[in-house]
Amino acid sequence: MILGIETSCDDTCAAVVTTAGVLHSNAVASQGLLHSRYGGVVPEIASRRHLELVGAVVADALERAGAGLDDVRAVAVTRGPGLIGALLVGVSTAKALAATRRLPLHAVDHLHGHVTASMLGDEPIEAPYGCLVASGGHTFVARVDHPSGFRTLGETLDDAAGEAFDKGARLLGLGYPGGPALDRLARTGDPEAFDFPRSLPGTGLDFSFSGLKTSLLYRVRDLGDEVARARAADLAASYQRAVVDALVARSLAAIERERLERFAIGGGVAANSELRTRIAEECGRLGVDLWVPPHELCTDNAAMIAGAARFTPALPYPAYLDLDASATLA
Numbered sequence: 001m002i003l004g005i006e007t008s009c010d011d012t013c014a015a016v017v018t019t020a021g022v023l024h025s026n027a028v029a030s031q032g033l034l035h036s037r038y039g040g041v042v043p044e045i046a047s048r049r050h051l052e053l054v055g056a057v058v059a060d061a062l063e064r065a066g067a068g069l070d071d072v073r074a075v076a077v078t079r080g081p082g083l084i085g086a087l088l089v090g091v092s093t094a095k096a097l098a099a100t101r102r103l104p105l106h107a108v109d110h111l112h113g114h115v116t117a118s119m120l121g122d123e124p125i126e127a128p129y130g131c132l133v134a135s136g137g138h139t140f141v142a143r144v145d146h147p148s149g150f151r152t153l154g155e156t157l158d159d160a161a162g163e164a165f166d167k168g169a170r171l172l173g174l175g176y177p178g179g180p181a182l183d184r185l186a187r188t189g190d191p192e193a194f195d196f197p198r199s200l201p202g203t204g205l206d207f208s209f210s211g212l213k214t215s216l217l218y219r220v221r222d223l224g225d226e227v228a229r230a231r232a233a234d235l236a237a238s239y240q241r242a243v244v245d246a247l248v249a250r251s252l253a254a255i256e257r258e259r260l261e262r263f264a265i266g267g268g269v270a271a272n273s274e275l276r277t278r279i280a281e282e283c284g285r286l287g288v289d290l291w292v293p294p295h296e297l298c299t300d301n302a303a304m305i306a307g308a309a310r311f312t313p314a315l316p317y318p319a320y321l322d323l324d325a326s327a328t329l330a
């Protein structure tokens, strides 16, 4: 069994996964409420909270798996990218747990975790495949020829899609984190009520979401507070449609350009109901097999980190004792 630990942002996560990719537990302590009063993640508060929670979350993951530390053969941890203080809590915990038992340690790239989330479970996706990862910090399409890595085909030049959701939600007075709230509100609105720009920069596979957010800001200002509040559902639905259109357009372009027969989505935004429906329709139309992970494997989790560890070389004891977290791991 591999014990995974993930603390790159504001979720304290631990999971137990077998070397065959069977999921035994996937524990998450979300700090969402703690940060909501600030309208976003406060890095220093996140680090301190991880420190308070990580021991209990690891114990919970082991208990849910019906396992103890004696059953763990390797420890996996997110090394980066993410908030440096938050990452350090996970990395230090993983090093301590592994070192006391002389276990090997896998230092995992968070994005590799999102890219390979669909390789967990009963019917894992097989390489080669394409993947859209859209989260609060990253948005890119990638090609996976071997599960040990991925090649980025296009990425956002400014905001991530999750950031667009969170900032849009904030403009509509929906609180933090805004993605799920905007998704819910959009279900009762008309996606064609307002026209928002679909920015598809260049001729490649890159994304851009900052103009869209600005466009919502101006629209809300032009409508005035009262009308904007009354039409919040239409604004949410139209705004969401613009984000999803861009994500789907680039995914389809990647599928076509790379002649992909299998495609997966991942990252927190992959929990979005409209994206899940639309990408399934389009892949179905093209005869491309699509993997859509359950919500708990889309948003940040440690199962994907333990899963990706299977394709990441292990560091033996004591080589990892000087391992450092990295805010900007490529």
Ligand code: KG4
Pocket: 009, 134, 135, 136, 137, 138, 161, 162, 163, 165, 166, 177, 178, 179, 180, 183, 267, 268, 269, 270, 271, 272, 273, 298, 299, 300
């Ligand atoms: O992957 P993730 O949990 O953390 C990062 O690595 O960033 O992604 C979090 C992002 C947030 O921006 C959140 O608003 C967004 O994913 N998100 C959603 C939905 N659920 C989470 N965005 C749109 N619709 C959702 N249902």
Ligand code: ZN
Pocket: 110, 114, 135, 136, 267, 268, 299, 300
């Ligand atoms: Zn993430």
